[in-house]
Amino acid sequence: MDGSNKALNFLRKYMMLIVTVLVVIAFYFITGGKTLNPDNIDALISQNAYVFILGTGMLLCILTGGNIDLSVGSVICLAGGVGAIILSALSKTFPMLQWWPVTVLAMLIMGLIVGIWHGFWIAYVKVPPFIATLVGMLAFRGLANIIMQGKDVMVEDQTYLDLFGGGDSCYVPDLFEKVGPEMVINGNSLNKTCVFFVLLFTVVYVLYTFINRIRLIRQGYKVDNLAVVIIKTVLIAAVVLWFGYKLSCYRGIPTALIWIGLILGLFAYITTKTTLGRNLYAIGGNEKATRLSGIDTRKVMFSAYALMGILSGFAAIMVIARGKKAGPTIGDGYEMDAIAACFIGGASAYGGTGSIGGVIIGAALMGIINQGMSIANTPVNYQKVVKGIVLIIAVLFDVIMQMRRKGGKKKKAAQVAAVQEGGAKA
Amino acid sequence: MAKVLLEMRSITKTFPGVKALDNVNLKVEEGEIHALVGENGAGKSTLMNVLSGIYPIGTYEGDIIYNGEVCRFHNIKDSEKKGIVIIHQELALIPYMTIGENMFLGNEQGKKYNIDWNKTYAQADMYLEMVGLSDSSKTLIKDIGTGKQQLVEIAKALAKHAKLLILDEPTSSLNETDSRALLDLMKRLKKEGMTMIIISHKLNEVSYVADKITVIRDGSTIETLDAKTDDISESRIIKGMVGREITDRFPKRHDVPIGDVMMEVDNWTVFHPEFAERKVCDDVSINVRAGEVVGIYGLMGAGRTELAMSIFGRSYGIGISGDLKLRGKSVVLKSPKQAIEAGLAYVTEDRKGNGLVLSNSILRNTTLANLSGVSNGIFIDQDKEIEVAQEYVDKLKTKTPSVDQLVGNLSGGNQQKVLLAKWMFANPDVLILDEPTRGIDVGAKYEIYCIINDLAKAGKSVVMISSELPEVIGMSDRIYIMNQAKIVGEMKASEATQENIMEVIVKQGSETDAALVEDVEIKTDYKADAEAGEEVSAAEEGGEAAENTEEGSEV
Numbered sequence: 001m002d003g004s005n006k007a008l009n010f011l012r013k014y015m016m017l018i019v020t021v022l023v024v025i026a027f028y029f030i031t032g033g034k035t036l037n038p039d040n041i042d043a044l045i046s047q048n049a050y051v052f053i054l055g056t057g058m059l060l061c062i063l064t065g066g067n068i069d070l071s072v073g074s075v076i077c078l079a080g081g082v083g084a085i086i087l088s089a090l091s092k093t094f095p096m097l098q099w100w101p102v103t104v105l106a107m108l109i110m111g112l113i114v115g116i117w118h119g120f121w122i123a124y125v126k127v128p129p130f131i132a133t134l135v136g137m138l139a140f141r142g143l144a145n146i147i148m149q150g151k152d153v154m155v156e157d158q159t160y161l162d163l164f165g166g167g168d169s170c171y172v173p174d175l176f177e178k179v180g181p182e183m184v185i186n187g188n189s190l191n192k193t194c195v196f197f198v199l200l201f202t203v204v205y206v207l208y209t210f211i212n213r214i215r216l217i218r219q220g221y222k223v224d225n226l227a228v229v230i231i232k233t234v235l236i237a238a239v240v241l242w243f244g245y246k247l248s249c250y251r252g253i254p255t256a257l258i259w260i261g262l263i264l265g266l267f268a269y270i271t272t273k274t275t276l277g278r279n280l281y282a283i284g285g286n287e288k289a290t291r292l293s294g295i296d297t298r299k300v301m302f303s304a305y306a307l308m309g310i311l312s313g314f315a316a317i318m319v320i321a322r323g324k325k326a327g328p329t330i331g332d333g334y335e336m337d338a339i340a341a342c343f344i345g346g347a348s349a350y351g352g353t354g355s356i357g358g359v360i361i362g363a364a365l366m367g368i369i370n371q372g373m374s375i376a377n378t379p380v381n382y383q384k385v386v387k388g389i390v391l392i393i394a395v396l397f398d399v400i401m402q403m404r405r406k407g408g409k410k411k412k413a414a415q416v417a418a419v420q421e422g423g424a425k426a
Numbered sequence: 427m428a429k430v431l432l433e434m435r436s437i438t439k440t441f442p443g444v445k446a447l448d449n450v451n452l453k454v455e456e457g458e459i460h461a462l463v464g465e466n467g468a469g470k471s472t473l474m475n476v477l478s479g480i481y482p483i484g485t486y487e488g489d490i491i492y493n494g495e496v497c498r499f500h501n502i503k504d505s506e507k508k509g510i511v512i513i514h515q516e517l518a519l520i521p522y523m524t525i526g527e528n529m530f531l532g533n534e535q536g537k538k539y540n541i542d543w544n545k546t547y548a549q550a551d552m553y554l555e556m557v558g559l560s561d562s563s564k565t566l567i568k569d570i571g572t573g574k575q576q577l578v579e580i581a582k583a584l585a586k587h588a589k590l591l592i593l594d595e596p597t598s599s600l601n602e603t604d605s606r607a608l609l610d611l612m613k614r615l616k617k618e619g620m621t622m623i624i625i626s627h628k629l630n631e632v633s634y635v636a637d638k639i640t641v642i643r644d645g646s647t648i649e650t651l652d653a654k655t656d657d658i659s660e661s662r663i664i665k666g667m668v669g670r671e672i673t674d675r676f677p678k679r680h681d682v683p684i685g686d687v688m689m690e691v692d693n694w695t696v697f698h699p700e701f702a703e704r705k706v707c708d709d710v711s712i713n714v715r716a717g718e719v720v721g722i723y724g725l726m727g728a729g730r731t732e733l734a735m736s737i738f739g740r741s742y743g744i745g746i747s748g749d750l751k752l753r754g755k756s757v758v759l760k761s762p763k764q765a766i767e768a769g770l771a772y773v774t775e776d777r778k779g780n781g782l783v784l785s786n787s788i789l790r791n792t793t794l795a796n797l798s799g800v801s802n803g804i805f806i807d808q809d810k811e812i813e814v815a816q817e818y819v820d821k822l823k824t825k826t827p828s829v830d831q832l833v834g835n836l837s838g839g840n841q842q843k844v845l846l847a848k849w850m851f852a853n854p855d856v857l858i859l860d861e862p863t864r865g866i867d868v869g870a871k872y873e874i875y876c877i878i879n880d881l882a883k884a885g886k887s888v889v890m891i892s893s894e895l896p897e898v899i900g901m902s903d904r905i906y907i908m909n910q911a912k913i914v915g916e917m918k919a920s921e922a923t924q925e926n927i928m929e930v931i932v933k934q935g936s937e938t939d940a941a942l943v944e945d946v947e948i949k950t951d952y953k954a955d956a957e958a959g960e961e962v963s964a965a966e967e968g969g970e971a972a973e974n975t976e977e978g979s980e981v
Contacts, residue, residue, distance in 0.1 A: 221812060222828060273806050275797045282794055285783035292741055292772065292780055293795035294763035352785040
């Protein structure tokens with residue numbers, strides 16, 4: 001019983017990671033190794049940046065009880081449209097000044113306003129989230145089209161594009177290009193800045209893991225088995241190094257990766273180490289118990305949607321940079337990518353469980369499947385079918401786990417009923 | 427002698443670890459109203475679940491002989507085919523469907539793919555007339571009161587051609603007039619040849635309506651009383667219900683000084699959130715002192731939980747009026763948050779529904795009500811959090827491999843400890859414990875009692891709500907008795923016995939149901955009887971009971 005539970009828990013925790021690895025290996029052979037070429041690794045990040053960002057926000061909503069936000073695609077269209085119009089108008093009128101900071105701020109504020117709008121209806125008026133955000137999905141798309149008059153708006157500010165992952169030069173410049181001898185492996189000239197930062201990151205990560213472990217042991221806390229920790233650390237370090245090597249073979253660190261890293265890191269911290277994060281999980285696990293524990297559940301719901309709004313605004317910044325334009329159909333269907341990433345990454349459709357790590361895996365897996373199939377020349381429509389199947393498998397696992405738990409509960413409830421027959425009824 | 431319609435022979439039903447029914451025998455004659463009485467958890471509902479096939483054949487031992495043949499029910503459908511229909515305490519009607527649709531749900535008239543609505547409603551109207559309901563069968567359920575809904579349930583049963591009708595606490599959610607109407611309907615149906623089994627806590631109603639009364643205690647049949655030949659006064663029934671020995675199940679509290687009044691509630695009135703005209707607490711006044719354990723005893727539905735939750739930041743009920751004083755000062759608590767800040771804690775009876783986040787760890791549950799205790803308001807100090815959780819695990823002897831264990835994987839007793847830990851960490855002055863030992867085993871119960879004693883020793887005020895008489899008597903310093911939304915009595919635990927507490931409830935019940943009393947001769951007899959009984963129990967059984975309480979709550 002205990003053993004099988006342990007195995008199940010292990011599977012629940014790592015199944016999608018294992019699946020991802022298998023998928024990567026499969027595509028490696030199907031495409032003759034093309035998927036792991038440096039340029040494709042790079043594209044994987046840049047193309048899917050929005051999924052990571054939106055998935056993060058969507059996770060917050062899903063944690064509160066399986067609630068989703070359908071409007072994010074439309075919000076990207078709206079915020080992107082507003083941003084592109086402001087940027088091009090101001091740049092034309094006052095070309096001597098840098099207008100991208102204003103634009104970025106405007107788009108974030110736009111996102112926040114939308115988030116507050118949703119949060120108000122959902123948390124305080126108790127409109128079901130599905131409906132409130134469906135309204136947003138329709139209305140904001142329409143509003144965006146009205147503002148843009150149904151036409152594309154170009155984004156031409158080079159600084160903006162470089163910073164947020166658009167165009168050919170959206171990489172961290174190679175600061176150490178002139179330092180030391182040229183590094184060449186397999187005929188590729190490596191980007192030294194990238195190499196430096198990846199090594200730095202790896203060393204810091206390993207040091208932090210072990211210093212923290214020593215600190216915990218000194219204070220008398222229980223810690224994981226040393227062998228397990230070492231294996232885990234070595235694996236993670238290996239993946240990071242390999243990843244960094246691939247990137248440095250191409251053009252170095254894409255700016256988009258830095259933004260993704262910052263956002264994911266920030267929200268990983270928020271969800272695990274702050275009271276707000278704790279409350280999100282608690283509400284999804286048991287809303288009534290949370291309210292009776294003196295937590296203002298409305299405020300927490302409101303925060304989830306407000307943060308989702310800001311993150312939609314941020315995703316818009318990156319989406320219009322990547323496409324170098326805002327347009328009427330931009331962001332169409334993005335909400336589904338974000339939702340799928342969360343569920344594939346192990347977020348429960350009933351709320352209360354899920355993690356940023358899961359979102360990373362979910363978004364990456366979806367991106368890998370997309371890209372792998374494109375390279376293997378699978379028709380687009382088949383790609384959609386495959387993505388659907390992956391999603392149902394991921395969610396099925398969650399549902400089966402829930403059923404097992406409920407089954408256990410039923411047995412227990414019967415026992416309780418026996419002892420307290422009157423009580424069970426009341 | 428009338429023909430025996432139903433005989434249940436030596437029924438034994440065991441759940442893992444518990445013998446819920448032990449060799450129970452029940453004989454019901456055709457055309458009689460047979461009452462089943464017993465304390466909460468005595469096994470009444472389990473017995474009826476066996477009879478109606480909810481617990482299928484094979485999961486229990488013994489025979490059911492119905493209409494002269496041995497029956498083997500695999501599910502409810504089987505028993506309904508034979509004409510055995512059970513009406514549960516919780517009404518099973520769908521609010522946004524019409525009366526007619528509800529009555530024939532699962533029993534649709536006409537063809538499977540073509541429901542004959544005309545026939546449905548014609549039939550429905552016919553049965554409604556039989557139960558004396560004049561509403562159209564096209565009325566929505568949500569538009570009629572609970573009293574009428576109960577009648578619809580009976581009509582629904584009749585539509586299934588019931589020969590034996592089982593009513594589980596049919597009047598628990600009804601007011602006096604509606605209860606009266608229902609009981610009269612039962613008498614009328616009896617005249618028309620219907621056989622009925624009624625489970626009820628309201629003993630005055632039982633004596634009013636029943637021909638025979640079977641008393642069940644701790645899973646065994648104690649006795650069957652016949653209205654024609656035996657004394658069926660309430661005091662007589664009670665004797666059968668509670669004649670249990672109190673063993674040394676309660677740890678003693680020594681020399682705990684009782685201080686000033688910590689919390690005082692005056693003229694507290696609360697209305698039901700859905701049925702706005704129903705009072706769930708009616709002019710209730712209670713108080714509790716520092717270092718004191720106050721018990722609130724009452725049967726299910728007496729309004730105890732409603733009282734506690736309405737005090738705890740108005741988390742239940744509407745139209746709340748009354749005065750709440752903490753340490754002598756009037757306070758208004760509008761949310762659980764304010765209540766916690768004011769030093770109140772409410773430990774729910776429904777630990778899975780209202781208490782714990784089962785998908786979270788012990789650690790996270792322990793600190794949930796007092797996150798500011800382990801954080802600066804925004805950022806959580808996780809080292810401190812682990813320390814706190816571990817401290818409570820050690821202190822309350824919670825059995826778990828680590829504080830990271832999910833609460834959903836713990837046993838009931840350990841879950842209860844986590845729940846207590848959560849509220850102890852919130853550092854309240856007043857703890858309201860609602861059924862703190864429900865559904866947990868005897869060993870864990872003893873540990874919970876020890877925790878309660880420790881809280882009192884630490885100068886906390888404890889209000890313990892319970893429907894287990896021995897527990898209330900054994901653990902409390904003072905006892906309030908609650909019945910039908912009112913506080914009907916207050917006594918020192920040292921003076922309390924199971925009998926005199928039940929007497930208080932019965933007495934109040936018969937006063938409010940005055941109309942009922944007047945009609946029945948037995949009732950008027952009973953009144954004198956009850957008073958006499960009180961004296962008797964005080965005198966005669968006083969010796970034994972006092973001994974017991976001494977063991978329990980010696981201070």
